[in-house]
Amino acid sequence: MFILNKEKKFIKEGSGHPLVLLHGLMGGLSNFNALLDFFQKKGYKVIIPRLPLYNMPLFLTNISNLSKYVIQLLIEIGIEKATLIGNSLGGHIALIVAKKRIDLVHSVVLTGSSGLFEKAFGDAVPKRENYEYIRKKSQEVFYDPKIATKELVDEVFHIVNDKKKGMKTLYLAKSAMKYNMSKDLSVIQQPICLIWGKQDHVTPPEIAKEFHRLLPHSELYWIDKCGHVPMMEHPQKFIKILEKWLSKFNLNHENYFCKI
Numbered sequence: 001m002f003i004l005n006k007e008k009k010f011i012k013e014g015s016g017h018p019l020v021l022l023h024g025l026m027g028g029l030s031n032f033n034a035l036l037d038f039f040q041k042k043g044y045k046v047i048i049p050r051l052p053l054y055n056m057p058l059f060l061t062n063i064s065n066l067s068k069y070v071i072q073l074l075i076e077i078g079i080e081k082a083t084l085i086g087n088s089l090g091g092h093i094a095l096i097v098a099k100k101r102i103d104l105v106h107s108v109v110l111t112g113s114s115g116l117f118e119k120a121f122g123d124a125v126p127k128r129e130n131y132e133y134i135r136k137k138s139q140e141v142f143y144d145p146k147i148a149t150k151e152l153v154d155e156v157f158h159i160v161n162d163k164k165k166g167m168k169t170l171y172l173a174k175s176a177m178k179y180n181m182s183k184d185l186s187v188i189q190q191p192i193c194l195i196w197g198k199q200d201h202v203t204p205p206e207i208a209k210e211f212h213r214l215l216p217h218s219e220l221y222w223i224d225k226c227g228h229v230p231m232m233e234h235p236q237k238f239i240k241i242l243e244k245w246l247s248k249f250n251l252n253h254e255n256y257f258c259k260i
Helices: 029-040 063-076 089-100 131-139 150-161 163-178 204-216 233-248
Strands: 010-013 017-022 046-048 082-087 106-111 192-198 218-223
Touching: 010 029, 010 089, 010 131, 017 029, 017 063, 017 089, 017 192, 029 046, 029 082, 046 063, 063 089, 063 163, 089 106, 089 163, 106 233, 131 150, 192 204, 192 233, 204 218, 218 233
Parallel strands: 017 046, 017 082, 082 106, 106 192, 192 218
Antiparallel strands: 010 046
C-alpha cells in the first residue's frame, strides 16, 4: 500500500533520481500503480501528485494553473531535474512545465498526451445520465474494453454527473484544447520519450508522429493492441520501454536532492 503525504498532495516512495507521474483528466493516482511499485525498487524517487482538478475556483480552472501548481509543488518539496511522466492531460502539463522551468526538468515521457489534438469526451456530455453511454465512452479509451472495470466506469459516471466536477472537467478539457503547443515544442530541449498505443483513439498515432516531428530530442515507441492509457493496459511493456530509455542517461542518483 502506498500512502499519501500528510497534506494528501502526493504519493512519494523510494530515493534517487525523481520520476514525477502526472495523471490525466479522468485519471487518478492508481493509474501508475505498476510504475510506482517497480521504479521505487529500482533506485528512483517516485512522486505522484494529486492534481487539484476540482479544487480550484471555476475561473482559475485551466491547464495553465495546473502547470503552475506542479511547478510550485516541485519547488516546495525540493525536486530538481526530474523526469516528468504524463498521460493525456498530464503529458500536456509536463510539456508546459518543461518549457517554463528547464531547471526543474531533466526529461519528459509522454503517453497519449494532449497538447496538439485530442478527441474530447464530449463538449457537454449530452448523455451523462445514461450509464451505458458512459460505460461505452470509458471502454473506448482502451483497446481491451475489459480494462474499463465497473469501478472505473462508476467513477467516471460520478464525475460527469456531479454538477461542480462535471463543469470543471469541461473547463479543463476546453482549456487544454485551446492551449495548443505546436509552436512551442521546438524550444523544448530536454530529452523526450514518446510511448504510444497503436490503437489510441483519443490521441491517435498521427499525433504521436507529429509530436516526434516537432520535438527536437524525441524518441517514439509503440505498444500494439493498446489504447490511450498504455501504463494501465500494458504496464510491463511500458515499464520495459521506459527503464531502457532512462538507462541511457546513466543517472547518478546521488546528485538529486529532495527535502522530504
